[in-house]
Amino acid sequence: MKERTLEIVKAGRRILIRPMRAEDTEAVAALEAAVFSQPWSHRDFLEMVEKENTLYIVAVDEERIVGCCGVWNICGDGNISNVLVEEKLRCQGIGRLLLQTLVAWGEELGITAYTLEVRLSNASAIHLYESLGFERAGIRPRFYKKPEEDALIMWKRQAADGQITIPNVL
Numbered sequence: 001m002k003e004r005t006l007e008i009v010k011a012g013r014r015i016l017i018r019p020m021r022a023e024d025t026e027a028v029a030a031l032e033a034a035v036f037s038q039p040w041s042h043r044d045f046l047e048m049v050e051k052e053n054t055l056y057i058v059a060v061d062e063e064r065i066v067g068c069c070g071v072w073n074i075c076g077d078g079n080i081s082n083v084l085v086e087e088k089l090r091c092q093g094i095g096r097l098l099l100q101t102l103v104a105w106g107e108e109l110g111i112t113a114y115t116l117e118v119r120l121s122n123a124s125a126i127h128l129y130e131s132l133g134f135e136r137a138g139i140r141p142r143f144y145k146k147p148e149e150d151a152l153i154m155w156k157r158q159a160a161d162g163q164i165t166i167p168n169v170l
Contacts, residue, residue, distance in 0.1 A: 006101055013061050015094060017101045020056040020068065022049050027065045028058065035084045037146035045082075048072075055109060057102055059085070059094050069098045071106050071114070078103075078111035083125070091124070099132055103156070112158045117151035119144055129154050 005018040020028060029042040048054045048070055059067035067085040071078040080102065085095045103114060117140060118125050130136075134154040143151035 004105070006097075008097060013089075013092070015066075015097065016060040017057055017097060018060065020045065020049055020058045020070070022046055024058055024065055025049065028056075028068045031065060031068065031086060032082065032084055035087065038144075040082065053109065055102065055106060056082070057098060057105070059098055061089070067094045067098050069095075069102050071102055071109075071111065073106070073109045073111050076110055076112045078106050078109075078114040080114055080116040083116070095125075095128055096132070099128070103132075114156040116154055117143055118154065120150050120152050126152060126154075132156070 005016055007014060007016050009015070025042040025045040028045050029040060032039040032045075045056065048056050051072075053073040054070060055073075056068065056070035058065045066089050069080065069083040071080050080099075083095060083099065085098070103111075106114070114134070115137075116129065116134070118129065120139075134156045136152060137155045138153040140151040140153060142148050
């Protein structure tokens with residue numbers, strides 16, 4: 001994937017979206033540890049940066065990483081993971097911007113459909129995903145631990161015209 005960036009002003013902040021780099025992995029792991037009960041380590045993120053069929057991107061606010069998400073290309077299906085935004089910056093459009101960018105840039109990897117899992121109790125994330133065109137597709141029982149909870153499986157599939165339709169503000 002070629003190096004690219006996107007700068008946008010969101011909620012009065014200048015946010016830079018760019019691919020995650022090896023030197024970002026410790027900051028991303030620390031952010032994830034503050035957000036999730038079973039966080040990935042910096043080595044886990046480093047592995048994702050080095051893999052050929054993955055794309056992980058970060059949101060940077062004043063040289064500080066405030067968000068991340070990634071996708072694995074599995075035969076044209078994109079498995080989205082690690083969608084996170086620093087808690088005090090949520091509901092300001094950063095998560096939406098990350099996902100929109102991930103889908104737009106994921107096309108360069110040959111991704112034609114996207115899937116993700118989300119805790120059933122995470123109503124705000126489910127609302128965001130549905131607003132971006134993801135649809136509920138099933139349940140993975142006891143998918144999450146600490147606390148144990150089912151996951152909602154969601155999909156965003158390619159439209160009949162060959163386009164992956166997602167509301168675009170880029």
